[in-house]
Amino acid sequence: EAGVVQSPRYKIIEKKQPVAFWCNPISGHNTLYWYLQNLGQGPELLIRYENEEAVDDSQLPKDRFSAERLKGVDSTLKIQPAELGDSAVYLCASSLTLRDPQYFGPGTRLTVL
Amino acid sequence: QQQVKQSPQSLIVQKGGISIINCAYENTAFDYFPWYQQFPGKGPALLIAIRPDVSEKKEGRFTISFNKSAKQFSLHIMDSQPGDSATYFCAAARSDKIIFGKGTRLHILP
Numbered sequence: 369e370a371g372v373v374q375s376p377r378y379k380i381i382e383k384k385q386p387v388a389f390w391c392n393p394i395s396g397h398n399t400l401y402w403y404l405q406n407l408g409q410g411p412e413l414l415i416r417y418e419n420e421e422a423v424d425d426s427q428l429p430k431d432r433f434s435a436e437r438l439k440g441v442d443s444t445l446k447i448q449p450a451e452l453g454d455s456a457v458y459l460c461a462s463s464l465t466l467r468d469p470q471y472f473g474p475g476t477r478l479t480v481l
Numbered sequence: 482q483q484q485v486k487q488s489p490q491s492l493i494v495q496k497g498g499i500s501i502i503n504c505a506y507e508n509t510a511f512d513y514f515p516w517y518q519q520f521p522g523k524g525p526a527l528l529i530a531i532r533p534d535v536s537e538k539k540e541g542r543f544t545i546s547f548n549k550s551a552k553q554f555s556l557h558i559m560d561s562q563p564g565d566s567a568t569y570f571c572a573a574a575r576s577d578k579i580i581f582g583k584g585t586r587l588h589i590l591p
Contacts, residue, residue: 410581467513472524
């Protein structure tokens with residue numbers, strides 16, 4: 369069975385440009401997460417979906433970040449405009465429920481110049 | 482109340498030794514405690530997890546010890562191998578939240 373798929377794996381953009389990340393979770397997993405991981409740090413939750421509903425977006429900087437999960441499957445995370453401080457790895461994960469094992473994708477490493 | 486404190490930040494262990502990583506949480510509502518292993522360039526992968534109704538869980542060389550009264554849990558890696566060199570994250574979860582520790586970079590000397 370395929371794991372969590374993310375694309376692109378790497379992205380380099382200039383500040384103030386928009387960027388989007390895509391995630392395809394494991395089939396049947398209702399819960400989808402987007403995390404931000406800075407170098408040497410643990411994952412920090414940005415947003416959690418239960419099916420197509422964003423149930424926890426309290427840590428998502430809504431002035432520049434947006435996310436959607438159409439039809440409760442794939443998800444897209446967007447940053448517009450990107451800032452230098454957004455350089456990090458963006459991880460997507462999925463699970464059956466919040467208290468079940470999470471399966472992470474390989475992440476997208478974003479570099480903002 | 483929402484923090485998960487993980488220590489040490491980094492750890493060097495001789496091959497064959499025991500690696501021990503500790504985590505402490507504050508919110509008693511947490512009821513699921515997983516450990517993740519992450520290699521460079523990869524996403525974290527679930528290693529082992531425990532729920533608070535047991536004090537210990539063992540899977541192969543990996544053991545979680547859980548102390549509910551102290552709100553602490555730890556990961557023990559027995560007979561540590563160079564292939565165990567990675568970053569380890571603990572986490573605490575409840576029905577509406579999951580919090581990760583900041584990670585421990587483990588290096589096993591050959």
